[in-house]
Amino acid sequence: FLFQPFAFAQYEPNYDESKVPEFKLPDPLKTFSGKKIRNAKQWEKKRRPELLNFFTQNVYGEVPGELNISSVEVVEQSNNALNGKASRKQVELTFKKDNRSLSYTILMYLPINVEKAPVFLGYNFYGNHTIANDVNILISEAWSRDNPSFGIIHNQLTEQSRGVRTNRWALDEIIGAGYGLAVIYYGEIDPDKDDMSDGVHPFFYVDDQQQPADNEWGSISAWTWGLSRAMDYFQKDADVDASKVIVFGHSRLGKTSLWAGATDTRFAGVISNDSGCGGAALSKRRFGETVWRINRSFPHWFCTNFKNYSKNEEALPVDQHQLIALIAPRPVYVASAEEDLWADPKGEFLSAYYASPVYKLYGKEGIVQKEMPGVNRPIQNTVAYHIRTGKHDVTDFDWEQYIKWADKFVK
Ligand code: GCU
Numbered sequence: 001f002l003f004q005p006f007a008f009a010q011y012e013p014n015y016d017e018s019k020v021p022e023f024k025l026p027d028p029l030k031t032f033s034g035k036k037i038r039n040a041k042q043w044e045k046k047r048r049p050e051l052l053n054f055f056t057q058n059v060y061g062e063v064p065g066e067l068n069i070s071s072v073e074v075v076e077q078s079n080n081a082l083n084g085k086a087s088r089k090q091v092e093l094t095f096k097k098d099n100r101s102l103s104y105t106i107l108m109y110l111p112i113n114v115e116k117a118p119v120f121l122g123y124n125f126y127g128n129h130t131i132a133n134d135v136n137i138l139i140s141e142a143w144s145r146d147n148p149s150f151g152i153i154h155n156q157l158t159e160q161s162r163g164v165r166t167n168r169w170a171l172d173e174i175i176g177a178g179y180g181l182a183v184i185y186y187g188e189i190d191p192d193k194d195d196m197s198d199g200v201h202p203f204f205y206v207d208d209q210q211q212p213a214d215n216e217w218g219s220i221s222a223w224t225w226g227l228s229r230a231m232d233y234f235q236k237d238a239d240v241d242a243s244k245v246i247v248f249g250h251s252r253l254g255k256t257s258l259w260a261g262a263t264d265t266r267f268a269g270v271i272s273n274d275s276g277c278g279g280a281a282l283s284k285r286r287f288g289e290t291v292w293r294i295n296r297s298f299p300h301w302f303c304t305n306f307k308n309y310s311k312n313e314e315a316l317p318v319d320q321h322q323l324i325a326l327i328a329p330r331p332v333y334v335a336s337a338e339e340d341l342w343a344d345p346k347g348e349f350l351s352a353y354y355a356s357p358v359y360k361l362y363g364k365e366g367i368v369q370k371e372m373p374g375v376n377r378p379i380q381n382t383v384a385y386h387i388r389t390g391k392h393d394v395t396d397f398d399w400e401q402y403i404k405w406a407d408k409f410v411k
Contacts, residue, residue, distance in 0.1 A: 013288055015341050023284035026318055028325045028358050040329075040361045051322050052262065059278075059318075060259050061217035061303025063225050064204040069232060070096040075105065076136060079112070086112055086175045090128075090138055093233055097203050104188035106230055107137060109171060110180040110239055117180040118244030118268075118411050120402075121230060123223060123253045124169075126150060126161055127185045132171055133163035143191040143198070157185075168250070170399035177403045178411070180240065182230065186253060189226035190219045194300040200225060214304040220256050220278070221303070227260040231267065244268050244410055248402070250394045251343075252301065255279035262326035269331040269410040271402055274392050276343025278302060280334045280351045282320055284313045287344040291316075320347075324355035324383070329362035331409040333384040333402060338375050340392040346372060352385045359383055380405045 014020070029037040029047070032054075037047045056062050073092045081088035086109040094103040107128040110117045124130060126144060129137040139162075143155045151160025174181045186192065190199030196211040200222050204212075212218070217225070227247055234242040246269035249257030254275030261270030272280045277289035278301065292310035295302065309316050324332055334352040336345035349372045356366025359382055366383035373379050378386035378401045388397050 013290070013293065013342070014286060015288065017287075017346070020285050020287055021314075023314060025282070025284065025321065025354060028322050028355065029361075032317060037361075043328075043358060043361055048326060051318060052326055054318050055259075055262065055323060055326070057215045057303075058305045058308070059302055060221040060224070061212060061305075062215055063221060064212065064216050067095050067097060067200070067203055067225075069229060070094050072233060072236075076138065078136065081109060081134065081136075082172065082175060084112065085172075086110060087239070088134070088136065089239075091233065091237075093229060095200070095203070095229070100203055102189075102200055102203070104184055104226060105138060105140065106182050106184050106233065107131070108180055108182045108240075109175060111175045111178050114178050114180075116241040117178065117239065118241050118246070118406070119180040119182050119234065120174060120246050120248050120271075120406075121182045121184075121227065121234075122248035122250075123186040123227070123256065124165060124183050125186070125253070126152065126165060127157040127187075128183055129157070129162045130165040131169045131183050132166055135162070137162070140185045140188055142185060142187040143193075144187055145192060168394040170396050170403075173396070173399055173403060177407065179403070179406070182234075184226065184230060186223050186226070186256075190222040192219060192252075192300075194298075196300065212303070216303060218302045218306075219300045220252070220259055223253070223256045224260040224263060227256070228264045228266075231264060235266075242266070246271060246402075246406055246410055248273065250274060251276065251279075251392065252298075255301075258323055258327070258332075261330065261332065262323055265330070267330065269333070269406060270327050271333045271335070272348075273335050273394050273398055274337055274340050274343050275334075276340070276348070278320075279343075279348075280320060280324065281344040281347035282351050282354075283309070283316060284319050285344060285347045285350075286313060287347055288342040289344070319351075321351040321354035324351055325358035328355070328358040329364050329382065331382050331384070331405070333405055335385070335398055335401070336387040337392055338387055338389050343392065345387050349385055349387070352383050356383055378405075380408065382409055384409075
């Protein structure tokens, strides 16, 4: 028992830069077998596929099959939302297989004066009705984590939480800048709990299978699947410019937006807001949340194979800068918050920096300086980064930067 307190202390979260272990970051431009990648063609032919495959099989998990939209229903629509500045549309996508059925609703606000709008697409944590003070937004019946301060008890979303997250979605600014906003409640695709019998996962089980195979999808991958099916829908919606959809996510949903950008090249831009461990942050730094912590607290987020790297980051032949590199040459924005040490702002910055050589292969400018920029001093290139004052959250400051950057690199 002398050994135990030591072992425990060793895995307390580290917030001390001087205690970051020495580590070697795998080079995005060298293949697993040691071959140097010299141009975009070699990257796309050799390196990108092997990296994508590694992240698929060992981090997020493979989607076990195809499941396409069975039907689309516009359940509500108005041309007079936000004081006449926007149209609103609530579109339910339904998926059917054998005797299973799954539906989720995309809530869209589109600027009234734009014919085919570029769109920010993002998941929300507590239902579409939380993102705006709009009585017309339908309340999801899907399971929710309780949050008594939003009146969410017994896992049910209710009227009481309407508009409670307006602060996280700068809707007026987004519409005013000529973009649409499309949101989905992530719990409709897969409830965020360690239970693989609900959501989309069981659609592919054979016989009495209870959970995905070790290399198959965890919840992040399932949520990502949902974003791609929303993209399938956008490609058929005449009101949306499907070539200009920017996928956005905060925190666990930022991990999700990065994985969506990596796996689905139809996304024209990607935003990771405070995504941290398993998102933008480098795992090998073991700063704040670690692979072991995240696999222990959220065993359902990643595939089972990822557990091989708990307390074993040095064995990972990849790191998260390569996840960002998989998005190249499309624009990607990584954002951190000064007080959000759990998500390791420096590790998030370094990821963006070390992904940049891949952007360079395409003649795109990434992050060129290795020093972190000052607080509230965004660097906006094809790869963009900022660290703002404040906590783990999404603020108006964040959205102001995303819009500016999107105007320049996506719109
Ligand atoms: C927890 C978790 C993080 C995650 C965050 C969130 O803090 O440890 O990895 O990003 O929740 O989603 O808000």
